[in-house]
Amino acid sequence: MRAALAVAALVVLVAALAAVPWLVSDYGLGFMINLMCYLVLTVAWALFSGTTRYVSLATAAFFGVGAYSVAMLVKVMPIYATFGVALVLGTLMALLVGLVTLRISGMFFVIFGFGLSELMRELLVWWEINQTHTMGRYVFVPFDTTLIYEHLLGLAVLVFLVGWLLRRSRLGVALLVIGDDETMARQAGINVPLTKVMIFVVSSVFMTVVGAVMAPRFGYLSPEFAFNPLISFTVVIMALLGGMQRLWGPVLGVVPLAVLSELLQVRFPFWYSVLLGLVFMVIVYFLPRGVTGLVEDAWALLRRPIAMPRGVTGPFIDAWAWLSQPVLLPRGIAGAVEDTWARLTRRQPERR
């Protein structure tokens, strides 16, 4: 019954989100596209990084591969075919990168992810200058903002579905255990490298396809734009703000940060990056478990039984005790005389 209600509520929510393009202005739709884009990226990022605890800065690399393959191919094939090519390229790159890098750990992996997106960008710049003699590409296709939005919404539904299924699967348990203790995971019979590569591919393919769907939105794409490292960093911060213990955690990070960055960009176009950076630092320092942690704490607080260990009579007993206590002369008149005498006869500390 509860499950049926939850499913019904989700269907209504998705339907409402699907209706957004006909309800809001062009500016509003642009904002919603941005939000959906980051939502899918962040949930996909958390699928891999939230479970294995590898901090990936390769988001921009996969996003860029998706976006730029559409930009390069859209003149020679239908748009859905370019999406397909992007998907295949993203899968291959994720496999290659996963097999090579998932043996290195911690900081090295972080640097590698960042380096990968820079490398891809430089390679493409070199290719465009020396081989194709173009800088930047126009993506003019009949794929309007409404279509982009609906595709991103579809991807969001899909990525949540994948995450939900994952948490109820063998692979999901294996990932949880790997994230906590790799040695123990091996001793449970889990093929640790293979499992990591699998989830890395799933996560990266989502990022690639998001990039592909976003390409028509930009209209004009250069390698610098497609492989923008800010994408990688924003996704990390959004995931950290949201918290990754729950599947819905990233939502709580994406929505406020998307709103905030929109506001900052409008109000303080020149100080935008600085202010966003400050916000990032505040988040990392003060919300280590993300907004999810706050929500869970609040929930636990609300569910806590009201403290009344001594029952209903407790407060009355307290009141009686307070009232019946001699307020002015707790030890009676004799006590007051003694105290006064003691105070008067108290010896002063000697001075030397």
Place this chain on the structure above:
Amino acid sequence: MAALLEVDGMTKAFGGLVAVSGMSLSVSPGEVLGLIGPNGSGKTTLLNLIAGAIRPDAGRIRMDGEDVTRLPNHQRVRRRINRTFQLVRMPPNMPAIVGVMAGVMYGAEPLRYKDAEYEAAGILGELNLLLKAGHRLDQLTYIEQKRVELARALATRPRVLLLDEWLSGLSPGELEGGMSVVWSLAAQGIAVILVEHVMTAVRALCGRVVVMNAGLKIAEGPPGEVLRNPEVIRAYLGDDDA
């Protein structure tokens, strides 16, 4: 009875230090083999070699007639070799049952997710831990942690089980309980290799003992006999004039 696990000429050096040198041993189903020796004699390294956590420089390991020397850790688990660690290794941030479920789903007789929870609960129940299934590692007592780890190892359905000081640090009452657990494992036909300093347990449980010192096997035989061996006494206590 034919040996289930045969280790032949295992050698492993870390830099210039030869931790294990030409060690050979074998263990049969239902046997409890004691592996003893002073600290630093290479017992845990040998266990790591058998479990597949590290690769040997030389030597062979055969499990049920199959050469598993080159197989990685997780594949040896599926070939029914499992272990516990000297310092308990279970996921610290999740319920105890999750680690056991992982073992059930990825072990030698893998089950689907749907059935894994039930099976894992059963294994925890056999070790009197059913009520602790939802507890995190740090909410368990030391002995419970050790038992949860054993449950994870048993979840993979091992035929060879390596226990690294699984009985150490227990009170006399707990030790008795732990020993009866090891006994019941052997009674189920599991071949147990017991690395242990608790000699009461070694004497009571092991039909045969292998003694290591400085990476070498210095004695092998029934515990009563081996522990009277002058070379073993010298390894543990030093020379008379030392």
